[in-house]
Amino acid sequence: MKKPMMALAAVAASALFLSGCAATDTTEEATTAATQSTSTSTDTAASVSLLESVQAAGVVRCGTRDALPGFAVLDDSGEHVGFDSDFCKAIAAAVLGDATAVEMVDLETADRFTALQNGSIDVLVRNTTWTATRDGSEAATFLQPNFYDGQGMMVAANSGYSSVSQMKGAIICVSKGTTTEGNAALESSRLGLNWEVRSFDDTDLILEAFIAGQCDGWSSDVSQLTGFRSAYPEGAAALAILPEVFSKEPLAPAVLDGDTAWAQAVNWAILATIQAEEFGITSANVDQIASSTQDVSILRFLGQEIESSDGSAVLDPSLGLPTDFAYQVVKQVGNYGEIFARHLAPLGLERGVNALWTDGGILYAPPYR
Amino acid sequence: MGSLSSTSSRVPLWRDVRVLRWAFQLLVLAGVFAFIFWLYNNYQVNISKSQIQTDLTFLDNPASFTIPGNDFDQSQPVRDALVQGFLNTLRVAFVGILLATLLGTLVGIARLSGNFLLRAVATAYVEVVRNLPLLLLLTFMNLAVVLQTFPRIEDAWLPLDLFVISNRGLALPWFEGSGYVLLGVVVVALLAMWLTVKIRNAQADKNGKPAYGLRIGVLIAVVIIASGWLLLGFNWTLPFVEGRGTVGGLRLDPSFFALLVALVVYTSSHIAEIVRGSILAVPKGQGEAADAIALSSGQKMRLIILPQAFRVAMPALGNQYLNLIKNSSLGATISYFELTQVAQITVGNGSPAVPAFTLTLLVYLAISLVTSLVVNYFNRKLALVER
Numbered sequence: 001m002k003k004p005m006m007a008l009a010a011v012a013a014s015a016l017f018l019s020g021c022a023a024t025d026t027t028e029e030a031t032t033a034a035t036q037s038t039s040t041s042t043d044t045a046a047s048v049s050l051l052e053s054v055q056a057a058g059v060v061r062c063g064t065r066d067a068l069p070g071f072a073v074l075d076d077s078g079e080h081v082g083f084d085s086d087f088c089k090a091i092a093a094a095v096l097g098d099a100t101a102v103e104m105v106d107l108e109t110a111d112r113f114t115a116l117q118n119g120s121i122d123v124l125v126r127n128t129t130w131t132a133t134r135d136g137s138e139a140a141t142f143l144q145p146n147f148y149d150g151q152g153m154m155v156a157a158n159s160g161y162s163s164v165s166q167m168k169g170a171i172i173c174v175s176k177g178t179t180t181e182g183n184a185a186l187e188s189s190r191l192g193l194n195w196e197v198r199s200f201d202d203t204d205l206i207l208e209a210f211i212a213g214q215c216d217g218w219s220s221d222v223s224q225l226t227g228f229r230s231a232y233p234e235g236a237a238a239l240a241i242l243p244e245v246f247s248k249e250p251l252a253p254a255v256l257d258g259d260t261a262w263a264q265a266v267n268w269a270i271l272a273t274i275q276a277e278e279f280g281i282t283s284a285n286v287d288q289i290a291s292s293t294q295d296v297s298i299l300r301f302l303g304q305e306i307e308s309s310d311g312s313a314v315l316d317p318s319l320g321l322p323t324d325f326a327y328q329v330v331k332q333v334g335n336y337g338e339i340f341a342r343h344l345a346p347l348g349l350e351r352g353v354n355a356l357w358t359d360g361g362i363l364y365a366p367p368y369r
Numbered sequence: 370m371g372s373l374s375s376t377s378s379r380v381p382l383w384r385d386v387r388v389l390r391w392a393f394q395l396l397v398l399a400g401v402f403a404f405i406f407w408l409y410n411n412y413q414v415n416i417s418k419s420q421i422q423t424d425l426t427f428l429d430n431p432a433s434f435t436i437p438g439n440d441f442d443q444s445q446p447v448r449d450a451l452v453q454g455f456l457n458t459l460r461v462a463f464v465g466i467l468l469a470t471l472l473g474t475l476v477g478i479a480r481l482s483g484n485f486l487l488r489a490v491a492t493a494y495v496e497v498v499r500n501l502p503l504l505l506l507l508t509f510m511n512l513a514v515v516l517q518t519f520p521r522i523e524d525a526w527l528p529l530d531l532f533v534i535s536n537r538g539l540a541l542p543w544f545e546g547s548g549y550v551l552l553g554v555v556v557v558a559l560l561a562m563w564l565t566v567k568i569r570n571a572q573a574d575k576n577g578k579p580a581y582g583l584r585i586g587v588l589i590a591v592v593i594i595a596s597g598w599l600l601l602g603f604n605w606t607l608p609f610v611e612g613r614g615t616v617g618g619l620r621l622d623p624s625f626f627a628l629l630v631a632l633v634v635y636t637s638s639h640i641a642e643i644v645r646g647s648i649l650a651v652p653k654g655q656g657e658a659a660d661a662i663a664l665s666s667g668q669k670m671r672l673i674i675l676p677q678a679f680r681v682a683m684p685a686l687g688n689q690y691l692n693l694i695k696n697s698s699l700g701a702t703i704s705y706f707e708l709t710q711v712a713q714i715t716v717g718n719g720s721p722a723v724p725a726f727t728l729t730l731l732v733y734l735a736i737s738l739v740t741s742l743v744v745n746y747f748n749r750k751l752a753l754v755e756r
Contacts, residue, residue, distance in 0.1 A: 058628035110713055132718040137422050169614050171537065176701075177711075177717040181434035185443040196437045198624075199714060205511075205703065210457070213523075214536045214623065216613055241606055342536040 031225065050122055050255070050262035051095065051320050059101050063121035064089035066106045069227035070128050070347045080104040084125045085345040087146050087270060090333040091123060094269035094325040099332035109177030113138040116256055123255050123266050129179060130252040140258075143267040144274075145252040146336075147344075148353045148362065150245035151183045152222040154229060157240045159216065164191070166245040171196045173206045173215035179335070182248040184186070184219050203228065221249050223349055230347045261320050268319055272326040275301060275365040276335035278356055283334040286327060301368045302327045315369070326368070336363065386616060393570060422721040425728070433718050436706045439623045447715050455732060461625060461707060462736075463633040464695045470686070472633060473640025478670065491641070498638035503696055507631040511703045514630075515623045522613050531613045533608045539610030541627055543619035544598075554597035561593055562586035589681045603617030622703035626698065636693045643685045647678035680751045687744030691737050700732070 054060055064084055072082040080088075085104065092102040105121050112128065115121045117139050127149070128134075130142035143244045153172075155161045164187065174180040176199040187341075188195035198215065198307055200206050207228070209215050218225065222245060229239045253270060255263050276282075279298050290302045299305070303324035305312040314323045322328070333339065342353065355361025384389050416423055432450040433443050439453050479491035498506070514538050520526060525535035533540040544551060566582035574579035608618030651674050659669040679686075701710035712729040716722045 107459060110716055110722065131719070135718070137427075139422075139719050171613075173704075176704075176713055179718055181714055182443070182718045185433060189443060195435075197435055198437055199710075200704050201702045208512055208516055212536055214516060223478045258621040 007118070015045050018024075034056075045164045049320070050259050051265050052261075054095055054122055058096060059103050060088065060095060060123065060300055060353070061103045061105055061121045062091065063107045063112055063115050063124040064088060064104045065109075068127065068224060069231050070343050070349070071227070072104075081313050081343070083147065083339060084127055086333055086339045086343065087125050088123075088271075090273055090329045090339075091125075091253075091266055091269045093328040093332040094266055096271065097322055097328050097347055099328075109154045109175070113140060113365065116140060117255065123253055123264070125253045127224070128254055130254075131179065134254075139257045141257050141263050142252040142254050143263060144270040144365075145250035146221065147249050147251040149221040149223045149249040151219060151247040151249060152225055152245050153242045154218040154220075154225045154239055155216065155242060156210075157238050159240075161240075161242065164242050165193070165248065166219055167195070169195070170216035171198060171214065172217045172219050173197075174199045174219050175203055175206065177203055177263055179247070179249075180220055187246040204269075207232075221251075222346075223251075223344065226347045226349050236348070241355055264319055265321050268321065271326065271365040272329045273333070273336040273339060273365045274356070274363045275368060276326065276330045277337040277339060277363075278358065278365065279333060281330050282338055283331055288331045290327060295366075297369065302330075317368070352365040382484050389726060390744075400688040416723075421633055421665055423724050424723055426727065427715075427720040430719070432715065434714055436711070437704075438625070439706070447720055450711050450715060451708065451728070451732075454708040457625075457705070457711075458694070458697055458707040458736070459631055460748060461632065461697050461700065461705070465629055465636065465697065466668065466690050468629070468633045469640055469689070473637035473689075474644050474675075476637060477644025477648065480641060494639045494643050499642070501635075501752060503631065503635045504699055504702070505634055505702065507628065507699055510627040510631045511624070515627045519623070522615075525610055525615075527610075533610055533618070536611075537614065538623045539621045540546045540615040540618045541621070542605050542607050545604045545606050550601060551597075553592055554601070557589040558597075560591040561589040561658040565589050603606055619734055622705065624700060626706075627703055628698035630706045631694055631699075632696060635696070636689055639689050640686065640691075643682050643689065644678065647680075647682035647685075650681045651677045680753065683744065683751055687741065687748070690740055690744065694736055694740060695733060706707040 008198070064080060066072060066074050066080065068082070069085075070082055072080055073082045074286050075081045086267075087100040088102050088104060094100040095106065105115065105284050107115050107124075107126060109126075112124055112126055113134070124140070125146070127147070128142075129149075130145060134140055135142060141308045153164050153167070155167075161167055170193070172184050172195045174184060174197060181197050181199050184195060186206060187193075188197070195217075197219075198209075200209070204214070206218060210218050211233070218228070220228075222241065229236045232239055253266055255266055276286075279289075279295075279301065281298070281302075286302070288303055289298065296306055300315040303314055303322070303326065305314055316323050334342070336356075340349075340354065351359070351361060353361055354363060357364040415683050428448040428451075431444050432441075432447045434450070435441060435443050435456075439457070441450065441453050459579050467653065476494060477490045479487045480495065482488045482491070487557050517535060519536040522535040522537050525533050527533060531542050563586070565586035566580075569580045569582035569585060572578075573582070608615045608619040610616075638682065655673055655677060656669060659673040685708060691743065697707055698709040700707045703712065708729055711723050
């Protein structure tokens, strides 16, 4: 897994050095009318939105991962399955009308923003926390979070710990490449616990260290801990997740800065799943609702013709998406509740804060009109 | 007549070898510079186009993570974290180079031993270890030895009640007080020892009596360290288990131990082959001459064979040292907080990847170049001066 990514990174790095000449030439010459036609075909990043180039290419390159139970794992046939993978498919369904037109690009945690920056992926849906620093310095624009998570602590059920504040001087094991070390260090100093935070490349190594008793606690986002717990060799009952959540982790898809059209398109693909659940539209009943409902807001949302005094019309909000994108997302992938039930509920995760606003959660889509 | 011949013998500029040589050199130089400039320009353009941050301002941001086994606060800047990682790299590399040289030399000598058993064991060691990938060796050390063989902290081994051995690390008896002061005492002692050996040997050369330089030197060093210890009031502290950790003594991180052992074992197998080859490269007559003047086999090895063998071995050993230093970056996989690990963590916690890793790259380059310089210096010192 790692080797191809490293190779890709090396190629990308050398491309930084070697590829520039053509691009600079074309941007300079773009001012002259003579070379206008040739330059527009080669110069993609500067002026043409990814939305157009993705539609031209007919495939969405989605940055993801391959071994996080519930969010993105490989099934027996080598396909990506999971919550994040479904959102990749929803984006493809919205933009291209085909949920299968997606190329999953597996990324290491440390490589993910570089992959976005150098254009080897179109969108990053890889349980990535939206933070101010990443917004600012990683050239990423974060969109509607598809999962509101928080960092928690998992311990052995027989450890005697029932609260994070009891874990004085404990060894805490975390995965490298994300903000977990920082959150753990902050919590440790806040509560005066003097934790030793060890961070590993690979969750398998944490698992081994945890089983052998080298770590007292395993800290990560609660959703991930739930996934690891469900796959624990000695059974989920041998582990306990402590009640405290000590960070805010809104996991959000991200696109490259400076491409508003593409960002809006991806954003509305995510929002469509939320809005569909609010309307009670599922992949099973979407056809029936589309043909029978009289509710104008649902007809608008699904891109159906709305009869009025001066003939029928379809709402096109000019997002650059097909007018029936929401229909395609729901039909081919499902609404938010379906995606959650398919991948996260089996791990034992509750909807909690990830419920609709009408159910006491914070999922709230802007009106589609 | 004279002036005529001198003008006719003058070669025109475009056929003058000296001019042509210079012109060609300058042309190549200009080409190289143009190429580098082209690469740099592309880099700048692409970097600015993809909006990747390249400046080093992130070094002043708070690190916001801790480093196990180091006195490092999360509010210290990223710069300090990287320095700690750098020191940890040096720590494991320095100890690793010393131990690998020692073990490798012993195994290399054992490979040539007349004792069949010793020779067979050494051969098996070399052939098995040097044909394994280092990462595998390291993973094995971590998973099979540290995690599985060492006990949990609850049932830690307590040999002689001096050590605490568990899969959370090895705790040794250690002194209390400032490490720098003790280091100063040790440095003074070593200097005194070196001076003694020098002076004694010089005297021995003059009056022809046995020098005993090393013995007297070691004695003086021990006396200096012991008196320094007593005068400056260092105390022993013994480690003991408290809760789920150890208190007192010096605690070696389990990942430090795993990485050190893996590096030493792996590199020593290569060094053993270099030492064996170098010993074989010493002319046979040297050994026979040593036998002829009735040196013991230990004296023969120490005084005659090894000094000449190391002259041959030095450049190859230097390569192994460079490999060991760079291989120490594999410690990042098992949570040893060396430079690569710290760089990866600081990138994960908000530092921009490209400048952070470029900096790391340059630091490794610098360490390697300095090591090369040192090895080359000794190589020149040791090299046979032929006239």
